[in-house]
Amino acid sequence: MTSVQGDTETDGWTLPKATALLVMADGTILEGFGFGATGVAVGEVCFNTAMTGYEEILTDPSYAGQIITFTFPHIGNVGTNEEDIETVNLAASAGARGVIVRADVTDPSNFRATRRLDAWLKARGIIGLYGIDTRALTALIRERGMPNAVIAHEPDGQFDRSALLAEAAAWPGIDGMDLVPGVTSAQRYDWDETSWTLGQGYGRPAETKYKVVAIDYGIKRNILRLLSDSGCAVTVVPATASAQDILAMAPDGVFLSNGPGDPAETGHYAVPVIKALLEKHVPIFGICLGHQMLGLAVGAHTLKMKQGHHGANHPVKDFTTDKVEIVSMNHGFALDRETLPANAAETHVSLFDGSNCGIALTDRPAFSVQHHPEASPGPRDSHYLFKRFVETMEKARVPG
Template identity: 65%
Template sequence: MTITPAAQGKATACLALADGTIFYGQGFGATGETVAELVFNTAMTGYQEIMTDPSYAGQVVTFTFPHIGNTGANPEDDEAADPVAAGMVVKWDPTESSNWRAAERLTDWLVKRGRVGIGGVDTRRLTRAIRQQGAPHVTLAHDPDGNFDVAGLVARARAWSGLVGLDLAKEVTCAQSYRWEETRWAWPTGYGRREGAGLRVVAIDYGAKRNILRCLASAGCEVTVLPATATAEDILAHDPEGVFLSNGPGDPAATGVYAVPMIQGVLERQLPVFGICLGHQMLALALGAKTIKMNHGHHGANHPVKELATGKVEITSMNHGFAVDSQTLPEGVVETHVSLFDGSNCGIRIADQPVFSVQHHPEASPGPQDSYYLFERFADAMRDRRVA
């Protein structure tokens, strides 16, 4: 079923921006209201992975792809136990699912997980507004009776202090350590588990996507996951051959308060370190660089990134609203990757050590698989140390 934008009188959902702009539409998913930052994601597939990516905590996602819901939802594609994105904004009402993997309708899946959605929104107009003004604070409300106190919705969006300064990693991290065993169900040609004993890796969970852990396991790692607040001593007690720093939500500077001393402690041991997204930002902060809030961030599955050493361009999956300021990289830290959209930093490494990180998502989920080589690079760095 397709729907047209709802007039105020018929609306069952309302999206109120802090600047007073109001979008009416049809509500779906859970009823209620949520206050969050609004971002747009341009991926054409993978809405379930996007909604369950813990890095979206505190954010409502506008999907620029208009047909959302047609593949339903299934138990395998969750990137975390629950959706962590606060809500979704789509152009059309979610369609009936039509896919052999669908176990339930997206709408029912959202109801069970307590997430609100609004359909019938002019997402092109909304996306243009986000690009121009930056990611706004919004209140998204779903009420089947259509009773909206619009002034109240706007006031609550305005009153919200936003993501800057918020440490959300501690909200979405695991409660205790665990072993991760599952591998990827498919691995791009030319990659795969190598022979020999597994590489002992400690992965710090700032809100880790499951497919990252699968990729590490598929590259030959025996992964022990530790909570975000683990100290260097906690990590070293596992006698790791390498340390992985995961993606995660919120302001890197806020999470850095406890992550930076831990990483500095790990770096003293000269262990291979690999970070993705928030993990990249944590490593940069630990090395003395600074992070900045972007205007509207990068959220999609078609972002070109150049590896400076080779000149090769990777098409990547992205989801970040903060970035490492490459002007602040200290001596001895090399910029390895840049975004070809806006030149922002997408990767660093320590010049003479196997310590590196990237802003984009080599595990994709959803997105292209061009950057998987980074998992192999991390595994190779650990294997090289065994041989040396």
């Protein structure tokens, strides 16, 4: 699937010279044109099927270490703004290491836009590549799995292809890699911002009823906003916070956030904390990596997926309501249902491939889901899970 070398003459036509490359570890090289930041970045290539929300996706810390291919061809047409960023830790890495799109970025056509996507990417240090057949790349990932690769952008089109191939081949990959330290917060902080509304922006809660400690493995802003919407006074703590420090805050509940990397590696320091919280019967709600952390804490195992789930149009069945929801997803690992203990009931399942998407403990007030009920981007079918967390905390307050 190596593309044609640019800047050559064929049958009287002069082909433009490639200014960006995607060099895969197996030797496949795709040529296109660069935008955004210049330079070289290495990561795992995945594809995302969402039709909207590219800014939220590109700032989701769960994408750390990955190069995102968008299957939707028109990316950048509504520009960017400063309100739709999902990462909280602006001092951390950008999340995604690169972005691949089909068509060149157009001028934005949206009243909220403040910058073109290419200028926004350049400011955030994210390399972009356009002009390749993203359908063919998506088919390759579906057939072979998510490849390790280097994305490179040089305006003069001069590349050391051998060096780029060597770098791609030498990168060990996300399997076995703890990426949480690069995206978690450095210190605890309080959060009280609520959801965005047209003409008003983000708000503040009128009152709070529950105290929630959110463990930040790479948390998204919209998760925090929905917790705040639900009447929670939220304190965010770093991924390495101890159970003793968390319990000292006397929380009504603890939230386990999303995040990047291999959950088994993060589990080395996260699982003992979660186990200690479970022993105290603290209500727990986990999303994405937080779901996997809860599973590991009760003895289950995780496995690497071939192509992962990335998009805003995934069907998931909730066995507790017997309904099918369309949800947002972003993960390359999953809980192995064959290793779930007897006290971990499966509550959700993917209707694409049958993989586990949710558990609830039968002997503790704890539950989690693999998908992203906070969306941003994506449908809001699963917002009810935040209400379920509130109900779990309320029930835990009742004596006996």
